[in-house]
Amino acid sequence: MIKSEAVQGRVQIPLAAEGLSEERIAYLERLVRQARTAAGVFTQFTQEDVDRIVKPMVLAGLEQAQHLARLAVEETKLGVMEDKVLKNMVATEFAYNYIKDKRTVGIIREFPERNLVEMAEPIGVIFSLTPITNPTSTVLFKCIMAIKTRNAVIFSPHPNAWRCCSEAVKIMYEAAIKHGAPEGVFACLESHSLQDNDYLMKHKDVGLIDATGGTGAVKAAYSSGKPALGVGAGNTPVYLEKTADLNTAVVDIIISKTFDNGTICASEQTVVIDDEIYASVLKKFADLGAHICSEKETELLARSVIDPKTGFMQAMAVGQKASDIAGFAGLSVNPDTKLLIAPIQGVGREYPLSVEKLFPVLAVYRAKSVDEALKVCVDVNHAGGLGHTAVIFSRNDEAIRKFGEMMNAGRIIVNSPGSVGALGGVYNDLVPTFSFGCGTGGGNSTTDNTNIYHYLNIKRVARRTQAHMWFRVPNQIYFNMNAVENVRDLPSNCTIVVTNPALEKIGHVEIVRRYIPKQTHVHVLVIPDAEPEMKVVMQGVEALNFYKADQIIALGGGSVIDAAKIMKLKYESPEADLEELAAPFLDLRKRVVQYPTEKINRVRLVAISTTSGTGSEVTPFAVLTDKERGRKVTLADYSLTPDIAIVDPQFVMSMPKGLTADTGIDCLTHALEAAVSSYASAYTDCNAMQAIRMAFKYLPIAYENPRDEEARCMMHNAACIAAMAFSNASVGVNHALAHAFGARFGVAHGRANALMLPHVIPYNAAVPTKFVPSPYQQGHVAHKKYATIADLLALGGHTVEEKVKNLITAVEQLLDQLEFPRSIADLGIAKEDFERALPDLTQLAFDDPSGRSNPRMPLMSELTELFWKAYQGRGLVKMAKTSKQTA
Amino acid sequence: MAITVWLKIDEERIVQSLQESAETLDRTVGEAFLDFSFVRRLDATALAAMEEFASMADDKGVKVVLRGVKVSVYRVLKLVKMTSRFVFVS
Numbered sequence: 006m007i008k009s010e011a012v013q014g015r016v017q018i019p020l021a022a023e024g025l026s027e028e029r030i031a032y033l034e035r036l037v038r039q040a041r042t043a044a045g046v047f048t049q050f051t052q053e054d055v056d057r058i059v060k061p062m063v064l065a066g067l068e069q070a071q072h073l074a075r076l077a078v079e080e081t082k083l084g085v086m087e088d089k090v091l092k093n094m095v096a097t098e099f100a101y102n103y104i105k106d107k108r109t110v111g112i113i114r115e116f117p118e119r120n121l122v123e124m125a126e127p128i129g130v131i132f133s134l135t136p137i138t139n140p141t142s143t144v145l146f147k148c149i150m151a152i153k154t155r156n157a158v159i160f161s162p163h164p165n166a167w168r169c170c171s172e173a174v175k176i177m178y179e180a181a182i183k184h185g186a187p188e189g190v191f192a193c194l195e196s197h198s199l200q201d202n203d204y205l206m207k208h209k210d211v212g213l214i215d216a217t218g219g220t221g222a223v224k225a226a227y228s229s230g231k232p233a234l235g236v237g238a239g240n241t242p243v244y245l246e247k248t249a250d251l252n253t254a255v256v257d258i259i260i261s262k263t264f265d266n267g268t269i270c271a272s273e274q275t276v277v278i279d280d281e282i283y284a285s286v287l288k289k290f291a292d293l294g295a296h297i298c299s300e301k302e303t304e305l306l307a308r309s310v311i312d313p314k315t316g317f318m319q320a321m322a323v324g325q326k327a328s329d330i331a332g333f334a335g336l337s338v339n340p341d342t343k344l345l346i347a348p349i350q351g352v353g354r355e356y357p358l359s360v361e362k363l364f365p366v367l368a369v370y371r372a373k374s375v376d377e378a379l380k381v382c383v384d385v386n387h388a389g390g391l392g393h394t395a396v397i398f399s400r401n402d403e404a405i406r407k408f409g410e411m412m413n414a415g416r417i418i419v420n421s422p423g424s425v426g427a428l429g430g431v432y433n434d435l436v437p438t439f440s441f442g443c444g445t446g447g448g449n450s451t452t453d454n455t456n457i458y459h460y461l462n463i464k465r466v467a468r469r470t471q472a473h474m475w476f477r478v479p480n481q482i483y484f485n486m487n488a489v490e491n492v493r494d495l496p497s498n499c500t501i502v503v504t505n506p507a508l509e510k511i512g513h514v515e516i517v518r519r520y521i522p523k524q525t526h527v528h529v530l531v532i533p534d535a536e537p538e539m540k541v542v543m544q545g546v547e548a549l550n551f552y553k554a555d556q557i558i559a560l561g562g563g564s565v566i567d568a569a570k571i572m573k574l575k576y577e578s579p580e581a582d583l584e585e586l587a588a589p590f591l592d593l594r595k596r597v598v599q600y601p602t603e604k605i606n607r608v609r610l611v612a613i614s615t616t617s618g619t620g621s622e623v624t625p626f627a628v629l630t631d632k633e634r635g636r637k638v639t640l641a642d643y644s645l646t647p648d649i650a651i652v653d654p655q656f657v658m659s660m661p662k663g664l665t666a667d668t669g670i671d672c673l674t675h676a677l678e679a680a681v682s683s684y685a686s687a688y689t690d691c692n693a694m695q696a697i698r699m700a701f702k703y704l705p706i707a708y709e710n711p712r713d714e715e716a717r718c719m720m721h722n723a724a725c726i727a728a729m730a731f732s733n734a735s736v737g738v739n740h741a742l743a744h745a746f747g748a749r750f751g752v753a754h755g756r757a758n759a760l761m762l763p764h765v766i767p768y769n770a771a772v773p774t775k776f777v778p779s780p781y782q783q784g785h786v787a788h789k790k791y792a793t794i795a796d797l798l799a800l801g802g803h804t805v806e807e808k809v810k811n812l813i814t815a816v817e818q819l820l821d822q823l824e825f826p827r828s829i830a831d832l833g834i835a836k837e838d839f840e841r842a843l844p845d846l847t848q849l850a851f852d853d854p855s856g857r858s859n860p861r862m863p864l865m866s867e868l869t870e871l872f873w874k875a876y877q878g879r880g881l882v883k884m885a886k887t888s889k890q891t892a
Numbered sequence: 893m894a895i896t897v898w899l900k901i902d903e904e905r906i907v908q909s910l911q912e913s914a915e916t917l918d919r920t921v922g923e924a925f926l927d928f929s930f931v932r933r934l935d936a937t938a939l940a941a942m943e944e945f946a947s948m949a950d951d952k953g954v955k956v957v958l959r960g961v962k963v964s965v966y967r968v969l970k971l972v973k974m975t976s977r978f979v980f981v982s
Contacts, residue, residue, distance in 0.1 A: 039936075045968045045969075046935050049932075188935070
């Protein structure tokens with residue numbers, strides 16, 4: 006025995022050389038080497054080169070069809086010469102008709118709409134086992150497929166079909182070489198032994214085993230550890246349903262089952278016949294030359310053609326004439342008998358003739374009902390025919406559909422002969438083949454009719470696709486002082502104004518009511534000034550239903566507008582399951598849960614913001630508090646975006662200083678994060694940059710002089726513009742940190758953002774430890790975008806690094822101007838308490854969807870570090886650095 | 893002293909070119925440079941001749957350097973496992 010050969014970079018495959026002489030091994034090695042060289046040379050051939058070779062091969066096969074058929078019958082003593090001629094012609098002409106215009110070299114298919122191109126890569130050396138039943142046709146077919154795909158083949162024919170197969174290989178080889186194929190492209194083993202097969206199946210230079218034939222060969226191929234196309238036995242059930250055209254059906258079955266004396270494994274084995282037509286079908290069979298066996302004859306037949314020990318067919322019966330088989334069994338039949346028909350009462354070992362019979366013996370079963378018929382077909386299918394072929398004759402589409410569903414078969418042939426039908430191209434549009442894939446049911450790797458595409462490695466060249474992006478905002482946005490007047494132009498029968506107690510008290514509701522057309526019935530729904538709860542939302546929905554409202558005016562900050570968004574959703578689509586709609590998603594367009602599109606009510610949502618921060622009047626987000634479960638439900642979908650936004654600064658003139666600062670920094674953070682987001686686009690950039698410029702200029706003024714109308718107006722607009730940016734580009738890790746920290750320690754959202762911002766900008770500007778996979782972003786650009794922002798703010802600096810530093814300094818100065826604490830510690834949170842909360846904070850921040858659009862993928866350790874930096878504070882960090890430098 | 897031989901391989905007559913080159917191997921010390929920049933395709937005969945040339949060079953302790961090998965030709969040499977027999981330069 007020779008030692009295992011190490012294959013670099015692969016699992017070691019032992020060469021099985023037991024029982025092989027050194028000379029034999031040298032011979033086999035020579036064959037492989039020759040095939041490998043041919044395959045190597047073949048890779049240089051163009052499509053035109055290949056096609057120039059294929060056509061004369063096909064013509065040579067057609068010319069020699071009769072010669073090869075005669076040889077096959079003489080040698081194998083199986084089948085019918087005339088049918089074998091037909092098989093050889095199908096294997097060449099029909100195969101050629103299918104492949105002639107197909108591309109198998111270079112680019113074989115293009116999908117421009119998917120930016121995808123498929124390219125062909127030959128397999129190299131194929132080791133092919135061919136059967137005794139269809140010997141020459143299988144060789145002709147495989148040779149043509151191999152040349153079309155630029156592969157070399159070593160054939161190992163069935164030992165009892167060696168001469169005819171080697172002649173077929175020789176004919177194909179000569180035709181191929183004459184027209185330019187590489188030398189050594191085909192070889193046929195000089196003699197046959199299982200050891201040769203085993204050696205070649207495991208040879209490292211054999212790329213694929215294509216085993217057509219008996220179960221043993223197929224099993225050996227699959228057990229070799231090599232990629233294999235194994236195609237094995239069948240047991241074709243046929244359902245002859247009562248609506249079928251019986252004359253055609255009976256003739257088709259006879260054609261198929263007698264074709265080459267039943268040697269095609271797709272041929273009919275058991276015909277299940279509806280009770281109503283059973284007698285007439287049998288009569289038609291008898292009229293056309295079939296012998297209907299009596300019970301006694303059936304028993305005699307079963308004993309002769311089925312091996313009682315294994316339950317499988319006897320080899321001596323394969324491919325023999327019906328009259329000869331009858332003779333073996335001791336039956337007295339007319340010598341011209343085409344077919345022996347044996348009625349059976351069930352499927353399984355007790356009914357021996359219910360198995361595969363590759364000779365003209367057909368079992369028939371009388372079914373009392375459709376259900377019974379289908380069950381028997383399932384039984385036959387499972388008695389050795391899984392994955393192979395099933396046949397139905399019917400005019401009833403529903404019966405055909407049901408049969409198709411019930412059968413596990415790679416080919417379900419309708420109203421045509423099973424054997425010739427399964428070969429493809431004659432009775433239907435199946436791909437012509439001489440190898441039937443039987444799928445996992447048959448222990449095979451495919452259910453296809455094996456063809457050129459199974460002889461190729463198909464490479465897919467996938468170009469980057471330009472992902473579609475979007476910019477979605479409300480249909481109408483009215484802004485500047487007294488923009489609320491536009492409510493006047495909004496027709497409504499019944500409007501519900503949703504607001505909070507404070508706004509009602511200071512007269513804001515009255516201002517809005519003033520502009521609502523007189524004919525409109527107006528109802529005011531005052532909800533608590535807090536993140537909306539489900540209970541509150543459902544009260545609103547009840548009111549909307551009660552008044553049959555057609556318009557909601559949400560007057561308030563983020564909480565009120567969010568509540569109104571969810572009220573609208575539940576009013577229009579009461580079945581909407583908020584819990585389900587809040588399911589996490591990665592890409593808005595591919596999300597699992599879809600928001601309802603069917604609506605039983607229609608209501609217009611007008612959002613009038615009374616703070617200059619969240620921008621909820623234009624965003625597709627809403628947050629709901631689920632008090633019962635102690636958590637927040639975040640909803641995000643463009644269907645939540647208000648229909649109309651009114652950005653009127655008169656409603657923010659009285660905002661206190663603290664709220665001005667908090668909401669203003671929230672606005673700035675929205676814009677800064679949207680600008681560097683991995684979803685940023687030119688459409689969001691222009692909004693983000695403008696909002697940043699406005700916030701830097703007007704926020705300090707609005708903070709110092711709350712009555713400054715211009716500053717208030719500009720900040721109110723800035724918040725809305727920033728929201729348009731982040732509605733479409735999303736936010737980032739700053740928000741993820743702020744959400745977690747704010748919720749845990751009860752710190753206002755804007756304030757929490759402010760504590761993180763000076764640490765997040767340098768974090769995002771640095772080269773990421775881990776990049777975020779994002780088809781929308783072209784390279785690492787966050788630092789450059791920050792530099793652009795610095796330029797926009799005229800902060801100076803020559804390099805990107807300097808500009809980023811200047812931006813951070815400007816942000817810090819702005820925070821100081823707004824009198825924000827410099828650190829979490831400044832809020833009076835003890836270090837121990839913070840440290841204890843840190844693991845949870847990190848976890849929450851990591852889970853926050855905001856982080857997914859950050860330009861840098863936040864690692865858990867980095868989130869913890871950012872939290873620590875925020876705890877220590879910007880002043881301390883700077884001082885620590887400075888002192889270190891001094892030291 | 894190294895005596896290097898430079899030879900241009902003609903695509904139309906690769907086998908003959910290699911046979912002629914083989915004759916110079918006796919006079920070569922060190923490296924034999926074969927210019928393959930005009931070879932676009934190899935057939936089985938050419939591959940056999942290259943293998944033979946490489947064996948002869950091995951026997952004489954001469955390194956065979958192939959210059960300007962096109963990638964499609966290089967791929968063939970890779971597939972037939974012959975790249976280790978040569979040194980490739982552009």
